[in-house]
Amino acid sequence: MWFAAALVIVMIQFWQPIEGDLWNVTGAGMIALYAISVLGWLTVPVTSFLTDHFELFGLRQVFEFAVDRPRSKPEFKERAFYRKVRHPMMLGFLIAFWAAPHMTAGHLLFAGLMTIYILIGIYFEERDLERAHGQAYRDYRARVPKLLPSGGLRSTQPSWVTAKAATAQSQQ
Numbered sequence: 001m002w003f004a005a006a007l008v009i010v011m012i013q014f015w016q017p018i019e020g021d022l023w024n025v026t027g028a029g030m031i032a033l034y035a036i037s038v039l040g041w042l043t044v045p046v047t048s049f050l051t052d053h054f055e056l057f058g059l060r061q062v063f064e065f066a067v068d069r070p071r072s073k074p075e076f077k078e079r080a081f082y083r084k085v086r087h088p089m090m091l092g093f094l095i096a097f098w099a100a101p102h103m104t105a106g107h108l109l110f111a112g113l114m115t116i117y118i119l120i121g122i123y124f125e126e127r128d129l130e131r132a133h134g135q136a137y138r139d140y141r142a143r144v145p146k147l148l149p150s151g152g153l154r155s156t157q158p159s160w161v162t163a164k165a166a167t168a169q170s171q172q
Helices: 002-012 028-048 059-066 088-098 105-133 135-143 159-171
Strands: 020-022 101-103
Touching: 002 020, 020 105, 028 088, 059 159, 088 105, 105 135
Parallel strands: none
Antiparallel strands: 020 101
């Protein structure tokens, strides 16, 4: 996680503007897009407070190692935004990146690369969450969509895999 954060900081620090406007919304549309973007940015800290900050930033693991404690198992919690989408923090970032009243070629490149980065990160995060929480997370994943509350991007597995697993579980 620290390496990924460092890469983002380096990318932002050395970013060079790329000229070219793709769109430039003015008036009421501009205000609406800024409001949507602000809501996206606000979603990030709000949803981070719904998780364990010490676990999220790796501080719990370092503390437990430093005092020679056995590693505690994080508790699986499903509350607030996490009842609607599995990754509300990442959804907040995506909204903030894409709800731009003035989209330049540089901003489009940044938003596109960050979207790819987030989707790859979600893939690995879901794998780790399933390993850590087992059936509780598999049930959650089957019930709650990944990014879009309307049900889009629901699962990383094809429906036949999920159906096969559900059939096997019901036969046990």
